[in-house]
Structure formats: structure tokens, C-alpha cells
Amino acid sequence: MKTKYAYFFLLPTILLLSVFYFLPTIQVFYFSLLDYNVFGENEFNGLSNYLRLFNDPNFWYAILNSGIFILVTPILMFLSLMLALVVRETSSTIKLFRSIFFLPVVTPIVIVGIIWRYIFSEDIGLMNYLLSLFSFSSVPWLTEYPTNLFSIMIVTVWRGFGYYMMIFLAGLAVIPKELEEASRIDGAGRIHRVFYIIVPMLKPTLILIFVLSSTAAIKIFTELYIMIPGTPDSNKTLVYFMYKQAFENFDFGYGSAAGVIIFILTMGFSYINIKLMEER
């Protein structure tokens, strides 16, 4: 239904996003072309910040590490879908589990850091303690690369399954009850029901979660900042790299260039995937 009214629906969005998202973004694009000094003189640098990025081994490591983090997405999607299927019943005990699974999302990040740093502590942590019970030797969960990335991935999955579970619940709630009832009466097994009835109906939700999760994975920062700030730069991810350049080294132009690349990468990745998934 072609209509001009669409623009009214989109007006507030366009207004707000332009002023508060796109305008600053353009400014950041501009900063990336400068030797930007917030306190005074800016020198136009052209693309030399980007050239520097290209030659910076830590930037390439950051890309690699961010890429590794995308592995979290399929794990999270699977886990949260399974959990959502379990907790969609309406009994009170089940509802309690919904809240419990959601707790990691609302637990303050500082607490998350304290507890998980303890769990992964090489000397006194829970993980190595459990390993020792089975006569395995200690693992340097936080100090060695790439093990420390996997430790952070575990924390990320822990933080995320409740979050995506909720989105799946919303998606599941819209599936007509009759459809599922019908297939159950037909004698379809539970797994069959899940994969052939539910998942196809969840397609828009799946796409949403894939994009949100993979974007969040590429842009992961806070968990690393809280858990392993002391590891070398080659262990860090893209947004951490950007943050460090902009806010620890005060090299704002260089950090902006990194930000621009991050934007292009995540944008490209998401858009391509959406197009691919919406075709099928």
C-alpha cells in the first residue's frame, strides 16, 4: 500500500536520529581526517589516520579478536531459544525461572566483574578448583591469550542468554496457539514442532537477534574493560582499541578513524546478513 502517510510515521524518528545520531557521526567522520586536539589546533591530516591504522598491528589483532567474538552469536541464539521454549509456560514456578535467567542482564557490571574475576582467578578461582577435582591442571583463564578471550566469551554468553530469551519469548507469544495445537494433535514430536513450525514463524525474530547479537559481539567492550584491562593491546577488540586511542591516549582523530572502520564493518556485516536471511 503505497502512501505518503508513511513519512508522518517516520517524522519523529528522522528528526531525532538526524540531530542526535547522524550529525555527531558526521562530525566523527570529520575528526577522523584530522590530527584532532580538543584543546586547540587541529591539523588536517587527510587519510593518514587510516594509513596509520592499516599499519598498526594492534588494529589487525583487534579485528581478529572481534571476529572471534562473533562465535558467541550462534551459541547465544541457540541457548536463549532453548531457554525461551522452556520458560514460556505460565506456571508461577516457570515465571520465577524467567526472572532468574534475566538476572545477569540487570546485575551491575561491577559485581559481574568481581564475581567472574574470582571465578576465573588462576590461583584461587572456582574454575581451576573444579578442574583440580578432576586432576586437570590450572588454566590461565585471564592471563594468557587466547584463553582470556574465551573466558570473556563465557561471561558474555552468561550476560546475554536472559536478554535474548526475552526477545524470543515475545516472538513466540505471537505464534498462534492453534498452529502448535494442530501439529501436536497430528502426533508431531517436540523437536519436529520446534524446527518445522516454530522456527520458521520466528524468522523475523531470528534475524533481529542475529543482527543485535553479532553487532554486540563485534563491539564488545565493557566486559573486557572490567575483566582484563591489564592485558596487552593485542588481546583487545575493536571498540576497546578505539576507546584506548581516543580516551586513554587522547588521540581522538586516530580513535575516530578506528570508529569509522568499526561502523563500516558492522554495517556491512549486518546489512549483508539481513539481505541474505530475508531472501530465504
Added chain:
Amino acid sequence: MRKIILFSVILLISFLFVSCSKKEDKKIIEFWTLQLSPTFDKYFNELIDKYEKDHPAFDIVWIDIPYDAAIQKLLASAAAGNAPDVVNLSSDFLAKFAGMNALADLSEFMPNDSFNIFLPNALDNCIYNKKIVGLPWYLNTYVLIYNKDFFKNAGLTQADIPRTFSELVDITKKYKDNSGKYALFWNIGKDSYLPMMLGSEGVEMTDSLMTKAMFNSSEGIAFIDKWVQLYKDGYLQSESIIKPGSTIIEAYQSGQVAMVFTGPVFLRRVKDNALSIYSNTDVAPAVVGKTGKHELAAMSISVMNSSQHKKEAVDFAFYVTNSENQIAFSKIETTYPSTIVALNDPFFTIDDGTLETKARIIGAKELFDAVRLRKYLEHPQFDKLRDAFDEAIQKACLGKVTTKEALDEAADKWNKILAHPNPSQRDGL
């Protein structure tokens, strides 16, 4: 239709929140401090009231910012042309800001002898490129905080308290051998303490003109290797190479280690969070090297170049850092004033038997022999230098390379950075 009305109503209500600009006849000086609220609320309100009474043409606006967002807030305000006039900076921030030409040269506004009230080494901390870019404010130095009980249980006595770095290394080994627990937490791999130890021991990190790295001299390698060995032999916690210095007191107050080197101000934290540890705590002077020099940590007050009222801002900065106000400041929490007169106040010499006072007195004495041991902070790219050094230590401790190899590699990086301060000219560093 109804919904559009509702929507507009919401928008209209929201405009209630827009602040109306007040017409001010007074000149406003904005003064930003780092995480001093709410502890010093009363102090600053009184301080500012008094100043405003004496200077009725001015309105001092005090804003305190937590560390977590400090740098973003400062940068955002500066970028928006809304930076403060007077700002409290830590030595890291001071070095960075000075390098970016953000700070006014105070010697342009006051005669040279006005700066003589400050402890010379403290004032040195605020001089970059021959400009005085800040006034030293409250100082800190390190003392040895240790757990008497733990010491006793490990078969150690007062006589075992280390005074030199080699004694420290020995005691770290002996304690663990005797008790099976870690003796000490010191961050050696992130914002590493080793440069400070080297400085105190008299081992130069660079030549005097800062053009060449020298920490990979045989002296330097030998000194650092002792600590790398300690780590490799399991005498230091595994996370010592990645935990930042801000976590020093945590290791102590949770009973994981028997001793730490940190400022006396942190005793309060131990008292608040771990009473049982606190009641077993004692203090001693910090370990120093052959030069006998202690580390000086200084907070400073600077005037931003962007200020519209520089002269008045400088006047206010001197007011905040005068001896009287600094003594009052130090009486609230255990920090040290930066003026010579204030440091000689009986408050810092008369013992009343409490642990805090004992620590305070020890620290105060040390301050007269304290300098900024990390000379490389003066370099505009000090953060990259620090990173290169930290990574070398981490590699060596994890056994990936020998200490010598790690330090040689770091020295190469340092030489590249020292030769070309402008980052665009150094690929990948």
C-alpha cells in the same frame, strides 16, 4: 487524532525541563575536582563561600567528577567550548593535557617567587617544557602496610620487615615458603611498578635527554629479572601481571596477601571494608633503593588555556593551594599538603598512637625525600612507552621470552618513540 494531541502534550511538558539561562552579572569561574565529593562537600562549600565574600565580583561553581567518566567529560566539555576554568588533574592527565597545550603557563600570571611556597619536587611535577602548568595540590607517597598476624603465622618478626628491594624479594620468597600464601601484591605488568623501583634504585630508564632507552642495561635486566623470576617461581599471584594498580588495596583487605605498598589514605578503606584485617594492620616506611628516594604522587590544580578569566582563575588556584587550606584538607583524609610550611605542621609530626597517625607521620617524613621517580612521564607519548614496557614484563613473566629479550624489544620500541614524538611518523606504534 487524540494520540497526536497526547504526543504533543508530552513534548510540551518536556520543555519544562529546559533550563532557563540566568542573567549573571557576576563572572563565573568553574572549578572541577576529581572524585572529592561527598567527602569534601563541607570543606569546599566553606572554602568557596569565604573566597566569594572576599571577591564579590566572582561566582565560583564547584563541580566534582568521578574518575570513571572524568576524561570523557573533560574532552566533551573542551570540544564544546565549555571547559572549566580551574581543574584538578592527576599526574597522568596533567602530562597529557600539558602535551596538548591545554594548560596555561602560570608563571605568566604570578611572580616567580610565589611558587617558592611549594615543595620543590612537588612543583617539579607540574613543570612541562619549562612551563609551570599547574600548582601541586595534595600529595601522596607509599608506605608499607602489612598484616602483623599473617607475618607472625609465617614465622616472621618485626626484624624481617624489608628495607631494601633485595630484602623485599627475599621476604616474598620466605613468606610463601613458610606459609604457602602470597606475601605481596604489586602490579608489575600493568602500569608496572618496576619503573619506580628502578628509579629509586638509581637505574636509569633513559638517558638524561630522553632519546635512548637504558633500562635494558645489565643493571636494569638484573633488577627486573629478579621480579620476573619471583613470578615464574610462583611467588607472586598469577594476575599480578594484568591487574592494575588500583586494585592493590583489594588484595590486602581481602586477606590474600600480607603486605602492600600504597598510600596511607587507603587504611581508611581497609577499616571500612575489612575490620578484622584492619585490627592486625601495621605500617612501616616504604622500601627504597640505593638512592633513598621515595615515589611522589601528586594531584595538581591547573588553569585551562580556554578560560576567559585566567588571572582570576590563577588567583583562585593559589587560594586553594595555600598552606592554611591545604592543612585543613589533609585533616579530613590522610593526604599531604604540597607547601613546605604546611608539611611542617605539627599535625604531621605528633603521634597520638593511632594507626592512621603513625602512617601519616611516616609518609610525611618520606615526602621530603620523594620525587617523581617515573621520569618518562614527561614525554608526550608516555602512555605508549608505558604500554611497551608493561608488555615486555608480561611476556617475560609468561616465559615467552627471556627477560633480556623482552627488555631489548621494549627498548627498541622506546627508541622509535623517543626519536619521533609525532605518532603519524611511527608506523604501528
Added chain:
Amino acid sequence: MKRKFGTSFFILIIILIFAAAALFPFLWLLGTSFKGAEELFSYPPKLIPQNFVTENYTGVWNAVPFELYFLNSLIVVIVTVILNVLISSLAGFALARLKFKGKEFLFVLVLAAIMIPKELIIIPLYTTVLKLGLADTLMGVILPFAVEGFAIFMMRQAFLAIPADLEEAARIDGCSFFKIWWNIMLPITKPTIAVLSIFTFIGTWGDFLWPMIVLKSQSNFTLQVGLSYMMGTFVNNYRYVAAGSVLAVIPVILVFVFAQKYFEKGIMAGIGK
């Protein structure tokens, strides 16, 4: 029968492990907020305090102007949630169900808004907010994030999942798009709106950085900003921080629990009319 029991049991164990992992840090937080000074740090961390004390709650309540900060946060959150839900469901509907020129382009823009690294744009954003006269106001905290890319995307996906014939029927009946949106689309997407509200609530309630940058006057501080003053060199009482965090998280949990009723299965069932 037997096989079914086995897999159910297995699933139960997994669920319990996940639940325990999800619960542990939060329980520790709760326990810490009731602990006295003597027993804060122990390894392994103890969950249950030896002596229950409530002084941490009274302490943190009095250390900072808690009610004021709480109220400010509440205002910010409520307005943000309302604006976000309204604006993003309007936009999501258009992107999902309407045909118009530039639709693909606008969708790309919305997607772009999700990808932008927030930490970086915050710097120039402050300049814009200052120029608009919104610095140091609650509206300055609210407005820039009154609509989020992910919210629009979420609503778009939700609307896409609704079968087209529903809309056709309404159109044939002569409903305007607006009426369709308000009377039909929104009620169906209640579950998604509930999730969006929860997420927006959590995100805004827990936001520290942006309010910190925009606000200067203490009277405007939100809760997270206020609580950040509890962890510094001179004031670092972990128990107070724990109590403050628990108080801060209670509204979030309440909202979550309240929103649960929108997840009941079969909401679609009655819509067929």
C-alpha cells in the same frame, strides 16, 4: 515413557545449572549489602552474611540525596520509555508494512544508528546538546536517546511477523493507517512492546556515561551518577555500594515482573475479529 523421563531430567539439570550461574552473583550482591564490616571479603565469596545488618541501606540512603536522584532517574526513564515505544512503533510499522519511496534507504539509516559506536559520538553530541540549550537538563539526558535504532528494528521485525491479511481486512473496512496502527497492530505486538519497554527501562535506568556528561548540577543527577560517587579514593565502602546497587535494581525487577503478563501464549488467538 522412560526415554521421555530421561531427557526431561537432563533438561532439568541443565536448567538448574544455568539458574544457579545466573543467580550467584546477584545473591552475593544481596548478601554483601547486609554484611557488617568485619566479614566483607572472603575467598570463596560467602553468600550468606554472618550477621544481618541494615546499616548499609540507611548509610547509603543518607550519604547521598537518594530520593532526589531516584526521582530524577524515574522521570528520565518514564519519559524515555514512552517516547521510545511510541516513536519506534510508528517507525517500525511504516518500515514493515507501508510502501513508500526511500523505504530501503531509511531502513539502512535505522540500521546505521545501531552500528554507531556510542562512546565516540558522545563527544560531539554534547556540543550539539549544549547549543540546543539542553545541557544540564533532564531533557538533555532524555532527548538524544528518545529513540534508538534497535528499538525501531525490533518493532519492525515484530510487525513483519503479523500476517498481511489482517491488515487487508482492516483496509477494506476503510480504516486509516493510523487507526490500523493504533487499534490493531499495537495490541498484537504487546509482547514485543513489553520487551522493548523493559530493555529501554534497563538501558536508561542503568546509563551512567551520558547523564554524567550532560549534567552538572547535583540537583539534576540521576541515580547511577549519584552512586558513582560512592566509589573513589576517599569513599569506598563496598557494602554501601552493594546496598546502593540493590536499591537501584529493585525498580528494574519490579518492571520486569509486572511486564510478564504480556507474554502469555496465544495473544493472537482473539485477534481474528
